[in-house]
Amino acid sequence: MSKNLSINGKSYTIDVQDDMPLLWAIRDIVGLTGTKFGCGVSQCGACSVLIDGTLTKSCSMPVSYAFGKEIFTIEGSSPNLEFLREAWNEGNVPQCGYCQSGQLIAATSLLDATENPTDKDIDAAMSSNICRCGTYTRIKKAIHKAVALKNESI
Amino acid sequence: MSKIQQINRRDFVKLFGLATGGIILGCNISSDSKDFIPQIEGTFAPNLFVQIQKDGNIILMASRSEMGQGIRTSLASAIADELEADWKFITVQQATGNAKYGNQNTDGSRSVRTxxxxxxxxxxxAKAMLITAASKKWKVSEADCFAENHFVINKNTSEKIFFGDLVEEAAKLTIPDDATIQLKKVEDFKYIGKTLKSVDLKAFTHGTATYGIDVRIPNMKFAAIARCPVTFGSVKSFNANAAEKTPGVEKVFQLDRLVPPTGSFFGALGGVAVIANNTWAAFQGKESLEIEWNYGENHSFDSEKFKQTLTNRIKEKGKLVPGSTGKVDDAFEEAAKTVEAIYHVPFLVHAPMEVPNATAWFQKNKIEVWAPVQDPQTARAELAHFFEIPLENITVNVTFLGGGFGRKSKSDFVVEAVALSKKIKAPVQVVWTREDDIQHSFYHATSAQYLKGSLDTNGQVTGWLQRVAFPSIVSSFKPLSEYASGFELNQGFTNNPYNISNFSLENAKAEANLRIGWMRSVVHIHSGFGNNSFVDELAFAAKKDAVQFHLDLIGADRVIEGRSEFPYDSKRMKAVLKNTAKVSNWGKTIPENHGLGVAIHYSFYSYVATIVEVSVINEKVKVENVWTTIDCGLALNKDNIKNQLEGAAIFGMSLALYGKISVKEGAVEQHNYYDYEMTRMKDAPKIHVDIIEAMHERPTGVGEPGVPVMAPAICNAIFNATGKRIRSLPLVDFGLV
Structure with a gap:
């Protein structure tokens, strides 16, 4: 049966099993591939999305949970995500880039909730996301930088 | 010497008549001599291209895989600098797997080097041609013109012409004589040696970079394969009823193992394949298969027992390795003190964030592949072999790699995709689950080392005996290779950076019961751990400062030629260590429960020294600080080098703290990131990277040399903090994390 999935403000009509993880519905059915598969068991954060603003590992959330809710992915745009993107650029953060979709979504969720995160806040918010290339130092710096950019813009 | 002098005029070509109306320069490069691709005499195939278009855009055809090491950016910067181009006009395209692009194998930290x-x-x-074109227009001599920031400028009139507007004229010129081409002086570099941002940043931060797993072809299918838990086991029988009933599953069938011919290629493991119309259905179908396996001869393999076997073997005399010098036995006899120790490294796996995957379309007499591969040419040759398709009918499109670390230079997953496509007569993407990746990899070998050293009354090292045993990478190509090979022992064992007059290296037997492969920094992980741990033990026994002890052991200034085209220079080794000691304030008081540890290593022709500060509180280790200095010759892109070294510190930390693949009844016991853990943000130390100014030296490796120092520096720091010596990795086995 067809259902509507709303991603980044756009509605997609899809026909899937209710128990298909949201990740695969986004990637294989809707066709937005910016959200990544890393582990399939909520361990690495590569699949991070926001559902009604809440940070969610889409690999472990059935698509049915997201019907009628608003999904935000790396293909989307929000003020905090844009500050983060700018900071990511400035800090030349990514190496292979694969995990960075999830890192940016997790960081967006952090900034949405916390105006001026401390190092400890960042550690707590970002430790569900693995970067095998090891860009943690730069991610942390870039999150602080994004906050600074945001404060400058006000 | 560098290859500059060896490229003669014959090796440059110019190609015209492109749809875009620009000019293309192609040149022929050969890589390291061991990778040299033979060319037929009298023919010339350009394999590196730069295209300048009429709109001024410059496109570089990159022949190396981008897997996070920033190579696309680094290579582009070299061209842009000499061309006096404006960085914003530079784009990089990925070359497909094709012999015309030269050796594309991306490993051994060799891309920039070659x-x-x-x-x-x-x-x-290209710059010379643009200048000539401008000088003709102005009817002045070339000496009256210079190029700057994408324009050619007339010195006398200050008139300027945009590069793009000169392309048409420049295309008519013959290539200038080699002897007239002048390269810039180091002092004049604009991009080389500076900080440049990745050319791929925008794609990375918007989720638009296409990795292998993101490839979408019309009407493609998705596949998962159940592989035997025991290496090289085969399917006895299977029941696909439940799998076939899984919504989305279309076909289930057995896939036979493809055995590589001796000496080359990787083959494919085989198993039971599930074809579906989405990835999740394929995974689900695979989960519900009931399979009976023939486990085969690796069924009895047990990694704990194997560790004991290797340990027993290194206690006995092994095969003496060439390069041993002096008489260690005499040195031990006459010693004031001798020290002995045994070290272990477990099997390790790469676990790149993007799992192995490949998309293939087999059509009649033609194969096209899209895959995240480090070595597209081997993949291509392998496909030609297994599927009996002419090489020229096989295209391997290289996507972005979501991490490689050596895993993605083995093209088994590409072979699988093609085998599946051939069978179902449709394009198909095979995706490994994380569990597949952890349990069916080409593993970094486990090792055991025995070390014995002697000290004289002054605390100087007089003798060094090292016995090593680890399964050889060669076993993946020649099944009965039961001793580490020369090229492996030359990774830090035969060529350690020390000057010891009595030195013996012995090699002990180690058979392979898993597929063995290379992982970031390869055998240097073993040699770096054994050498640096043992030097620390000797320094302690000699009651000497560990940094000074290392410096004494490196010895007087000396240059060793002949081992490779890059001579080893002990002065550079000492310089990186002195710098690291200085910036880390080595020797100063540190907080209670903290410890400092040092390690040095020479790998991929680069010199690295690292000092780690740990705290050990309630028997839990936290890595607080990492100071690393690298001398990698000409530093092409400094920020990228820093990023690589920061990443190497984390990679090295992950393996030291958590890295362990164990095997019971032939099957890998780990599954996913929950039991093969990684360093995370909360554990990440402060990392301080220094790059030695060596702009007049040739560039050497960057991606790997930062890894081997980490485990020994951490363990030495733990000893410094607690007096507890860790000789067997990982730390998690001792409850320390």
Whole structure:
């Protein structure tokens, strides 16, 4: 049966099993591939999305949970995500880039909730996301930088 | 010497008549001699291209895989610099797997080492042609013109012409004579040696970079394969009823193992394949298969027992390895003190964030593949072999790699995709689950080492005996290779950076019961751990400062030629160590429960020294600080080098703290990131990277040399903090994390 999935403000009509993880519905059915598969068991954060603003590992959330809710992915745009993107650029953060979709979504969720995160806040918010290339130092710096950019813009 | 001098005029070509109306320069480069691709005499195939279009855009055809090491950016910077191009006009395209692009194998930290000189030369040649074109227009001599920031400028009138507007004229010119091409002086570099941002940043931060797993072809299918838990086991029988009933599953069938011919290629493991219309259905179908396996001869393999076997073997005399010198037995006899120790490294796996995957379309007499591969040419040759398709009918499109670390230079997953596509007569993407990746990899070998050293009354090292045993990578190509090979022992064992007059290296037997492969920094992980841990033990026994002890052991200034085209220079080794000691304030008081540990290593022709500060509180280790200095010769892109070294510190930390693949009844016991853990943000130390100014030296490796120092520096720091010596990795086995 067809259902509507709303991603980044756009509605997609899809026909899937209710128990298909949201990740695969986004990637294989809707066709937005910016959200990544890393582990399939909520361990690495590569699949991070926001559902009604809440940070969610889409690999472990059935698509049915997201019907009628608003999904935000790396293909989307929000003020905090844009500050983060700018900071990511400035800090030349990514190496292979694969995990960075999830890192940016997790960081967006952090900034949405916390105006001026401390190092400890960042550690707590970002430790569900693995970067095998090891860009943690730069991610942390870039999150602080994004906050600074945001404060400058006000 | 560098290849610059060896590229003669014959090796440059110019190609016209492109749809875009620009000019293309192509040059021929050959990589390291061992990778040299033979060319038929009298023919010339350019394999590196730079295209300048009428709109001023410059496109570089990159022949190396991008897997996070920033190579696309680094190579582009070399061309842009010599060309006096404006960075914003530079784009990089990925070359497909094709012999015309030269050796594309991306490993051994070799890309910059081998490509820098030809790239610079190409940029300089293009610039010369643009200048000639402008000088003709102005009817002045070439000496009256210079190029700057994408314009050619008339010195006398200050008139300027945009590069793009000169393309048409420049295309008519013959290539200038090699002897007239002048490369820039180091002091004049604009991009080389500076900080440049990745050319791929925008794609990375918007989720638009296409990795292998993101490839979408019309009407493609998705596949998962159940592989035997025991290496090289086969399917006895299977029941696909439940799998076939899984919504989305279309076909289930057995896939036979493809055995590689002796000496080359990787083959494919085989198993039971599930074809579906989405990835999740394929995974689900695979989960519900009931399979009975023939486990085969690796069924009895047990990694704990194997560790004991290797340990017993290194206690006995092994095969003496060439390069041993002096008489260690005499040295031990006459010693004031001798020290002995045994070290272990477990099997390790790469676990790149993007799992192995490949998309293939087999059509009649033609194969096209899209895959995240480090070595597209081997993949291509392998496909030609297994599927009996002419090489020229096989295209391997290289996507972005979501991490490689050596895993993605083995093309088994590409072979699988093609086998599936051939069978179902449709394009198909095979995706490994994380569990597949952890349990069916080409593993970094486990090792055991025995070390014995002697000290004289002054605390100087007089003798060094090292016995090593680890399964050889060669076993993946020649099944009965039961001793580590020469090229492996030359990774830090035969060529350690020390000057010891009595030195013996012995090699002990180690058979392979898993597929063995290379992982970031390869055998240097073993040699770096054994050497540096043992030097620390000797320093302690000699009651000497560990940094000074290392410096004494490196010895007087000396240059060793002949081992490779890059001589080893002990002065550079000492310089990186002195710098690291200085910036880390080595020797100063540190907080209670903290400890400092040092390690040095020479790998991929680069010199690295690292000092780690740990705290150990309630028997839990936290890595607080990492100071690393690298001398990698000419530093092409400093920020990228820093990023690589920061990443290497984390990679090295992950393996030291958590890395362990164990095997019971032939099957890998770990599954996913929950039991093969990684360093995370909360554990990440402060990392301080220094790059030695060596702009007049040739560039050497960057991606790997930061890894081997980490485990020993951490363990030495733990000893410094607690007096507890860790000789067997990982730390998690001792409850320390």
């Amino acid at each position: 490509l820098l000189a030809p790239m610079r030369k190409m940029g300089a040649t």
